[in-house]
Structures are given as C-alpha cells and as structure tokens.
Amino acid sequence: MAEPNPPPSIDPKSGFCSKTKTFHSLRPSIPLPPLNLPLSFSSYTFSLLPSPPPESTAFIDSATGIRLSYSEVLHQTLTLASSLQTLTGLSKGDTAFILAPTSLKIPILYFSLLSLGVIISPANPAGTPSEISRQIQLSRPVIAFATSSTASNLPPLPKPTVLLDSPAFESMMTRGEIGSRRNTGTGDVNQSDPAAVLYSSGTSGRVKGVVLTHRNLIALMAGIYAMREQRRTPAVVMVVVPMFHVFGFTFCLKVVGMGETMILVGPRFEIGRALKAVEKFRVTLMAVAPPVVVAMVRTNVAQQYDLSSLEVVASGGAPLGKEVIQKFVARFPSMQIVQGYGMTETSGGTFRLAGPGETRHYGSSGRLIAYCEAKIVDPDTGIPLHPCKQGELWIRGPTIMKGYIGDEVATAETLDSDGWLRSGDLCYIDGDGFIFIVDRLKELIKYNGYQVPPAELEQLLQTHPEIVEAAVVPYPDEEAGQVPMAFVVRQPKSTLDQSQVMAFVAKQVAPYKKIRRVSFVNSIPKNPAGKILRKDLIKLALSSSPSRL
Secondary structure: OOOOOOOOOEOOOOOEEOOOOEEEOOOOOOOOOOOOOOOOHHHHHHHOOOOOOOOOEEEEEOOOOOEEEHHHHHHHHHHHHHHHHHHHOOOOOOEEEEEOOOOOHHHHHHHHHHHHOOEEEEOOOOOOHHHHHHHHHHHOOOEEEEOOOOHHHOOOOOOOOEEOOOHHHHHHHHOOOOOOOOOOOOOOOOOOOEEEEEEOOOOOOOOOEEEEEHHHHHHHHHHHHHOOOOOOOOOEEEEOOOOOOHHHHHHHHHHHHHOOEEEEOOOOOOHHHHHHHHHHHOOOEEEEOHHHHHHHHHOOHHHHOOOOOOOEEEEOOOOOOHHHHHHHHHHOOOOEEEEEEEEHHHOEEEEEOOHHHHHOOOOOOOEEOOOOEEEEEOOOOOOEOOOOOOEEEEEEOOOOOOEEOOOHHHHHHHEOOOOOEEEEEEEEEOOOOOEEEEEEHHHOEEEOOEEEOHHHHHHHHOOOOOEEEEEEEEEEEOOOEEEEEEEEEEOOOOOOOHHHHHHHHHOOOOHHHOOOEEEEOOOOOEOOOOOEOHHHHHHHHHHOOOEEO
C-alpha cells in the first residue's frame, strides 16, 4: 500500500526519486518512538499487545505439544529477568552467549535479556569448538546459556554457564519474584544501546559479529506491525529456520508483537515431520529455506498431509528461481509463495512481498520496507542508477546495523559516512519498485572478462527433471581466468552424465555462461538458512579432478 501523496519528485509506482537517484519506501508506517526516549525492544514489543495480555497461545512446541499463552510469556519474561539480575548479577551492557537448540525457553530468554539491556549473542549449537571460540572472541560474553549437550563446547567465562534444561533454570522462569519496572532494567535501556550480536553466515569469508541495536529491532517491528492484516483468529506461524539465524531470530521476536502463534520445530529438521506439524496445528504461514520449497515441488512428500490451512509459504536466506516458483504455484494454487530480501546487517528483511497482488511478481524479493531508502549503484563508477539497471544494492535506514564488533576496517568498508550500507549484492529494482537479486558481486565468475552469475546457472540446472539440486562455483583456468563448474545432486537411479549436464545448459545460455566442469555429489553443503557454502565447494573442486569439456 503506497503513501497517498508522495512528493512529486518521487515516482508513486517505484518510489524512485529522479533528483537523488534514490528509491524510497512507499509502505505504510507508524511513528517511531522518539530516539532519545529510553526504551528496550522488549518493552516496545509488549506495548503492542492488549492489556491485560491475551490468553491466546504464543508458542507451541511441535514435538511435545506444550503451549505458552501470552500471559505466561509475559509473566515468565519478567520473572526470569528479575531472577537473572538477582542470581547472576547480569546488568545492562553485559553480553550473553546463547548456545542451545530451539525450544520454548529461547524466546523467553531473548525477551528477558533484552529487557535488562543485556546483549544477546545466539550461535549455532552444532558449531565446532573453533567456530564457537571465534564467536566468543568477537562478542566477549560474560555468561553463556547452553544445554547439557552443548555446554562442553564452551570455554570458561567470568560467570558460570546457565543450563536451560536444568530444574534451576525452570525455577528461575516460574518461581522467582517479579521485580519493579526499574529492577528489570526496562527503564534504563536506551534505543541506541546494542541489543544483539548476530554472526554473519561466513559463506565466503571469515565470520563477523553484527551489532544490532534496540532501535534497529524496534524499527523493524514497527514496519511489520503497520502492515499487519486484520484476522478473525491469530495467524499460526511455523519457522523451520533456527532461532540463532537472523531469519528465525526476527520471526521469533515479531510474532509476539503481532499477537500470532508460533510453532517451534526441533533441532533436527525433517520435511515430513514439519508438514505433519502444519496439518496438526493448522499452520497458516510457514517460513522456510529454499531447499524446503524445492523439496515440496520435486517430491510427493507434501501430498501425504492435509495442508489446507497453509495460506503462505515464506522463503528466505537465498533466492528462489522463477521456474521453481511457477512450479510451486501450479502445484499448490491455494497458497501464496513470498520471498524477502535481507541481511544480518539490515536486521533481517528490507524488501518483502505482501499480498496476492505482489506475489505474482515471480522471482522478485518484494518492495522496500517502511522507513528505508535504497540505491542501485554502478560498482565500477559509484554512480546511482535508474530503475531496471543492474548494480550493487545500497540500503539506508533505522534497521541498519551499528557495525561489526571489533572490526573497524570491515565496518568502514561496508557502511559509508552517510549511513549507506553496501550490500555486496548485484540487483535491480524495476519500474514498480520490486527488487530482483542477480547474485553476490564477490561470487560472480569472471570468464574471459565476462561476468557469470552462479545463481542464474543454478536455477537453470534445477529445471532439469533428473537434477535434485545444484551449485555453481568458479574454477581457475589459465586461459579464461575462471570457468563455471557445477556440483550436481541427481535424482535416485538417474544415469545423467557430465556431457548431458553441460549440453542442457549450453542450449539455453550465451557461450560464455556454459558449464565447463561437472562433479556429481550426494548433497550440497549449506548454512542453516539454506545458503550454499560456496567456499566449501571451491575447496572440494580444487582437491578433486572432475570431468572437463
């Protein structure tokens, strides 16, 4: 929904300002709290709920069926905040490292720590000791929250580790005394204070700690709240992306402000179990990584369950190809499939599709969210470009990170002095304000001076009936510099060979985009959000000798 009267210099269809070469959001918004008003994200989010809090269900553990109502969430959040302050001495500005799988206790822990002004730093519980050590080195926590199965991977910290699966923690959530508003820290937190340190995916380089402030999260929540739908019953949301990743993290937070019900899926994701939960709990929105969408299109697993409640499938973490979306729509005509675009550095989604009309823009990741601006910049000249021109996406607004913790050089390379964040993504925004992601600039394959987007070739390969999934990486070549190399997962019993794969692609692309090497593998390595780990595939490519044309 566009603003009724945008300034005359701003195109009401695309949001593009011809004077500044900047795209503006045309989304509805609500006033943000004054920046100088002390306010934690927890306080802001709970203020969006009715008072007293509704008795509707906030969270359901899909494995056990245990439920938490909104009144229980609020009570346990305040109780835990008071207990933590009394028993551990945590205070504003401390950092808490969280190494635990998804459970009902995680959202309670997040909101409690945020209310105290404690910086939360969730990490992958399946991380290796060296990865965890690197993350702790960056965020410098004073305390860790873990489970009995993950605690052994933690180094000693100033305060003892708190086990979430212990009776002591259960008691801290339910039996402590709720302190006053001031004692729970809610009146002492400034919006500019750090709220979270999330770790960038590290798919192409060393992991970085992204610092998000309370203001970042408040602005994100306010924009989502302004676009909320009026429903007779609360939406039932299931997120199969873990809560330590920005995608799952922001969903976990936003469902509370929206008064929705969230279904929590256990640490070992299995698509059949997830779809069974959709049937059992009458899920209306399922947030997934792209491989789940591909599996729903390519296999018959979805036919085994009653998915009639499912209205929307939201895919994020990596782009979906237009062909996959078209096949999904043909197979599930009653469902909307929506994509969004965001980064850890932007507090999650900065572009998203909304409503049936927008979802028909297949391949797009949506329109710019409220309060934000965007530019498409020529990566060679730095000149801002007009609609429909490809360049690097730059974003500015109140959801943009404070910076990378302990890394001023990387921060300066990513954020300029005017607050613009360089995304590193090659994109274009069309005449209606919809963004299309081409690929990561750093991942473009340089073949004889031409730039080849791996994502384009991957999406093409996935249209082959005998290919389950594929990934494309650069392979060094003396003459061409780099050539495109494909890693392919075949359908069971497929006899597809290298020459057939290369011929399939060659018929449909310009000569410089041809696949020149192929390797068949059992699976494509991905991070928890479904993003391909190209650096792992490049290492594999250089250590093996696949067939070459």
